[in-house]
Amino acid sequence: MKKIIFLIAITLIFTNCKDEAKDNGQLNIVTTTTMITDLVKNIGGDMVNIEGLMGSGVDPHLYKASEGDVNKLVNADIIFYNGLHLEGKLVEVFEKMGSQTKTPIALADALDKNTLIGSEYFASNFDPHVWFDISYFKQFAEKVATILSEKNPENAANFQANKNTYISKLDTLQTKINQVIATLPKEKRILVTAHDAFNYFGKAYGFEVVGLQGISTATEAGVQDVQKLATFIIEKQIKAIFVESSVPKRTIEALQAAVKSKGHDVKIGGTLYSDALGNAGTVEGTYIGMFEYNVNTIVNALK
Template sequence: MKKIIFFLAITLIFTACKDESKDNGKLNIVTTTTMITDLVQNIGGDMINIQGLMGSGVDPHLYKASEGDVSKLVNADIIFYSGLHLEGKLVEVLEKMESSQKITIALSDALDENTLIGSKYFASNYDPHVWFDINYFQQFAKKVANVLSKKDPENAQKYEANKNAYIVKLETLQNNIKQTIETLPKGKRILVTAHDAFNYFGKAYGFEVVGLQGISTATEAGVQDVQKLATFIIEKNIKAIFIESSVPKRTIEALQASVKSKGHDVEIGGTLYSDALGSAGTVEGTYIGMFEYNVNTIVNALK
């Protein structure tokens, strides 16, 4: 990381005197996670050039910036990231970008801290997985549109129109998933996953959520954690547990084996998208598609 920071500092020195400009008349935008990339693309449309640092299946908790990433960040007009230390190993680089007077936006700053889920085990003291509450993602959309409009006032009306259209889609998503969840008896709404990525989902949609690892995947699950959760699964008669796309499946497989060693069965109900979307070009490669897929997978496996 020190090498990356040094490279960043040198790059910023050599680019400090360059006039800020647009490529092909468009803003150059850099985003971190796939969720943020999809959001900004929906708001910016064809008025922006956008580059996402992270791809499908990438764990933002552990992601390290490359020299290529630094070049993208230095050449950006605006950098959007999630914040709340989700991009843990990128924080130092992003802070350097802020000190260079780049427009660097942590979208979580748009949220009321009093409504966030606290965590004494995480660096920010808040659970960073806020996109699993659609109401928060709507606030993200408004923040993105506002930032883009201020930087590019000529296209402000288009950004506003795109934001309004996207929020309508998010409201439709909200209604659809609530209807799907209503088909699952309340007593079966217990979600066991690889790490604590779904607490906001649980709070918003009435699930008890238990993660094998902590809020950050940098926290390893120990044997006692596995044994304790296996006992919980048996006591609650939970039918299925879930792998996450950005977390190695061995942790959940170990949990399943522990349950079976105690004379009980639990299925792996499928793979959920937690810290990253699905592959680009697929339905699950969008925020809306990911959310619908996750809810359908959870409900069908727990019924």
Template sequence: MKKLIVLVLITICFSCKNETKSNGKLNIVTTTTMITDLVKNIGGDYINVQGLMGSGVDPHLYKASEGDVTKLVEANVIFYSGLHLEGKLVDVFDKMGSATKTPIALGEELDKSTLIGSDYFASNYDPHVWFNIEYFKQFASKVEEVLSEKDPVHAENYKANAESYIAKLDALQAKVKATIETLPEEKRILVTAHDAFNYFGKAYDFEVVGLQGLSTVTEAGVQDVQKLSAFIIDKKIKAIFVESSVPKRTIEALQAAVKSKGHDVEIGGTLYSDALGNAGTVEGTYIGMFEYNVNTIVNALK
């Protein structure tokens, strides 16, 4: 019933064809915290940005509220990650796409032949693409392109902001690579709450194992815990990791299963996977989150 109300509201509101600006600035709505941070970096002072999801919010499970619909309707541009990451919002975005505006799914801009396949998602691809910094650079370029089209007066500003931000991403890549090279290859096994880090693993030669699979919609069963605990013991893995947007009880159950077999494994820390940290913290930015994750992983596995 709530889903029907939201879709009806979208239909009614879009019939108004309202594309106003606030204080002369573009109104931008974003979904995940990673996309919000990206758009703020590119748009700077020339846009108003409202992110639907906050720190610790799981995009796999997020549902649009009536308040979200109001924000979406008043937006000049909507950016979301796509590839079915925001699965519960797909109906809303589909409705919008057939109305007066088309939300921009940044993940759809990527070369599909380079993506990791997934039968679980409707897109048939693993949607956690922001863990490949090269993909995030492409996101930055697309955001700059769209903002410049919508607001050509400030196109040069958006271009300068994008170039500056991409340079920072280049520096992040170099720093991450140097840090990971301090960790022996045989220790590069990353066990987390769910499979959000496959692109990270592919980029930096980590074997990645998630207890819950690609989506947090699926629950890990006893058999999953037992199987992974045996893997941890066999590989002599020193640490496993919880995620900020996933309840830690599953990883704690995994740790307990390992200990019940006479072995020890530490919880190496909390990683930021589907959401950034709190606003105003280092982990509250994409660059800070990525660097924090890498330092946490490497320090715990050494």
């Protein structure tokens, strides 16, 4: 990490000495998670050039900046990231960027902290998986549109129009999700996954959420954790548990085996997208597609 910080400092010195004009007039934007990358694409359109640091299946909790990321960061006009210590290993890098007059934007700073879910696992003391509450993601959209408009005033009207269109799509998504979840009896709304990425989802839609690894994938699930959760699954007669695309599935498979050893069968209901979207070019590769896919997968498996 110290090597990366040194490279950023050196690169910033040379970059600041040579202010090159952009060839195409677009804002150069760097984003961290795939959810934020998709959001900025929807609002920025062809008026911005976006480079996302993380791809499909990448765990932001464990992501470390590579030397190849340095040029992307120092050449960016804006850096958007989630915040709340989600990108924990990038915090030191962002702090260095901020000290060199390039201030990264933590979108979660736009949220009312009094409404967030507390967490002892993060330096922020909050659960950072806020994108699973659509109302929070709408606030992310407002923040992105505001920052883009400030940086590129001549396209402000276009950014605001794109934002309004996208929020309208999020409203439609909300309606669809409510309709699907309404088909699942309330007593069956228990979601067991690899780690606690879905607490905001549970709060918004009335699910009890239990994660084997806790909120951060940096924590390890022990034998006692597995056995305790296995007993819970049997007591609640839960039909399905779920793996996550950005977390190795061996922990959930171990949980399934522990349940089976106690004389009860529980199926793996599918793979959910938690800390990253699906592959680019697929429906699940967008925030809206991911959310709808997750809800359909959860409800169909738990019915």
